[in-house]
Amino acid sequence: MSQLHESTTTDRSASGSRDLRLSGLTKEYAAFTAVKSLDLVVPQGSFFALLGPSGCGKTTTLRMVAGLETPTSGTIHLGDTEITYAKPYKRPVNTVFQNYALFPHLNISKNVAFGLERRGVKNVGQQVADMLELVELTSQAHKKPAQMSGGQQQRVALARALINQPEVLLLDEPLGALDLKLRRGMQLELKRIQTEVGLTFVHVTHDQEEAMTMADTIAVMNQGVIEQMGAPNDLYENPTTTFVANFLGQSNLIEAEIQGREGGQVKVRVQGAVASIPAERAHSESGKGWLGIRPEKVLIAEAGQPIDAPGDVITGGFITDVSFVGVSTQYMVKMPWGQELMVFEQNTGARRMLPVGTKVDVSWRPEYAFLLDASQDAKAGIEED
């Protein structure tokens, strides 16, 4: 066993691939199961995001990888090395904590040098200096953490973890405490550093925009399981569950009667009208379903007027609410069956804004629609705030 541990910290080139693999990973507490039999492979060198609402099990998963939490069952491998029960200080994994957890009694350079010194590395001065330069904090080396701003502390936490050149860097909501503007800046900065150092980053967040901006691969977690995993644009364009459709961006989900497959298309009846969905975007084949369409994919025109680039058309709506948000105008359109659809229209200037009460028709191109199983809650994943 001890041999195994040592090999994790020293001998990293032994096996070709150093992917992080979780299999059947489960964490049960007395009253509930935080993570349910999770299987996951994080490819070496990728920027991986675990995205989900609070309490979905993403932080527990991260803490199990860090060794701060012991799994109830399942295994964690780094390449060929099993690290499931290795102590946190014996895994080549470092963490950027949510509230940074900088040591308040040590100054910045001591904080950054901490990991190297514990491993017995001598003459760490140059490495610390290089790392502080990378995060642009060279002039702050002798300050205590309490004397720094949130953004600076965040960069110290990052430097403190990165200097150890871990095989996997874990980031637990690293930008959660920063204000919006700073957060956007740090997102790009993190992405730049990750590309530069080429390490595996596993990033836990509840902010879907943050996950999409930075990650190569996103795994959306909900109630202890992964709902869907993939590249950001795949997840966004082709969600397979109502939770993902609602949590990642917004979706209109309309009740539909599935008619059956015709060639590459699945035909459905939507409140009397007929619509079609490409077969690869249809995640249900028969019975009832939810027809999903993103608000920005819905086109709108005054009743009877021609719709620009039309597809499947539904008539008889009227506008109940208009909000102008600069780049776009967001309409709420009440349909004949009582449901309100969201429609986001780019402000191209081609047409004036439609006022509340206007009778309108809506339309979307079939290739943008997706079809989900009707057994799921259409409101899953909608954040209430």
Add this chain to the structure above:
Amino acid sequence: MTSTAGIAPANPHDTAAPAPRGRKLTGYWLILPAALWLGVFFVIPFYSLVSSSLFDPNGSVLTGYDMTWHFANYFDAINDYKAQLWRSIWYAGIATLACLVIGYVLAYAIAFKAGRWKNLMLVLVIAPFFTSFLLRTLSWKLILADDGWVVGFAQTIHLTNLLNFIGLTGTDDRLLATPFAVIAGLTYNFLPFMVLPLYASLEKIDVRLIEASSDLYASPIRGFFKVTFPLSLPGVVAGTLLTFIPAAGDYINATLLGNTNTKMVGNVIQSLFTTQGDYAAAGALSVTLMAIIVGLVLVYVRTSGTEDLV
């Protein structure tokens, strides 16, 4: 370690992360020395005290004591010393009330008005502890001396007459060697025990609540009694207990600042033990004092509705 234990390559017990918190025996080992010390020298002694209170009252240090379950010790002790018992409760009660009023002003000023001087003022609250309790109490003999300006001033504003009227001083215009001096001494000595818990609970109050109250209630005084004071109740309860309990058992103030008619129960217990060697009576009186205090505390905590003080 339930379902897939077979897969686990190592004993998860000795690698359980992160801190050694889960280890069962470490906690016992760490607390054992302190627990033993308090058990042997605080809990068991109380048992000794109770049992000595039931000894045959005819015993003495020289002849030894016999355990005769002599419950009459309690009736005798209470009967003989009910004046001192009553006086202790009474003096400690007035002193606690005085501490509450004075201490509240100070705690309020530190919590809400001191600004950047907050820490300094807190240090100054406990600074008197750095001088001997006895010396500070003796100082009051000088301050309240018969020919001092405090007495002179009290006479000028007829405070001495008022105190005499309510029975806290004699007719001779003295302040020293009166119940007033004893109560003043108790108030002075135990004030920090009141201020610190009051401050701790005032400090937790959101200032915006007080601002909102000044918005809702026309007068600041009404606002204070409707909002600030109720929110500070945990501090008031903790402070009054921490002041009342030691004050009720104290005898230094009664000895140094009082006269023969201001003796408190502490004086009696102390002299029964050290000069008269009547351990049975002393034990009975000690247990009675403790019982009265515990009873008062329970009633008080119940009625004030703050039971999670500990």
Add this chain to the structure above:
Amino acid sequence: MSTLARLRRWIGKHLVLGLGLLVLVYTFVPIAVVVLMSFNNNSKSKNVYKFQDFTWNNWLHPFKPGGMKDSVILSIEIALLATLVATILGTLAAFALSRHKFVGRRAANLIIFLPMASPEIVMGSSLLALFVSRGFGGQLGFVTILIAHVMFCLSFVIVTVKARLSGLDDNLEQAAMDLYANEVQTFWRVTFPLVLPGIIGAALLSFSLSFDDFIITNLNAGQEVTFPMFVYGANQRGVPMQVNVIGTAMFVIAIAIVLGNEIFRRRQEKALAA
């Protein structure tokens, strides 16, 4: 705004602070008396509660009164030993209570709280009853005083250190372990330095509680005389002015430690900020 109205506003704004400062001044009056009397020359009159003449003599010969030197030395010895024992045992117990789950924690918390809520006279007489009933009535002295002092200091140490520990962010220790520090290194590099101010505070508190105790000590001291017992005994004959020298010196030393610590902390911060 009229001057009068402005004055009223100013008073309204500063009234509470003014009253609070007045209370603080009141708490310092007796200390001022102690300092003043340490320079009093009472050779002309027996009245030791009146300032008569200024003199340096008390400070030049602080241990002139018979028996006082021994009592001060005894008090310091006991306070140092009691502080050492109580701080070590109390710190261990505080770690146990805030870091470990075990059966009997609630009972332990109660036993720790009770000494702080019991009148000293009851604790003192209980201990005396124990010593006498076990046949140590004739051997009261240094050891029994020390036992008593450790007993009543323990609770204060535990509460102080526990407060510091509970204010400590769990994540810091986890971060240390994440950064390759094992359990022992985590304790000495992170936990201990962060709890140390609480331990020092607890030790200072223990020392002053022990040095100052009279009621419990008096019952369990046998033939030994601590400094507070010396003062109490001397009161019946008229206290020598030199006791005020000791009182003043203790006060000045304690204040110097507190202020020195504060100045050091601020200066360090300033130097770092520069």
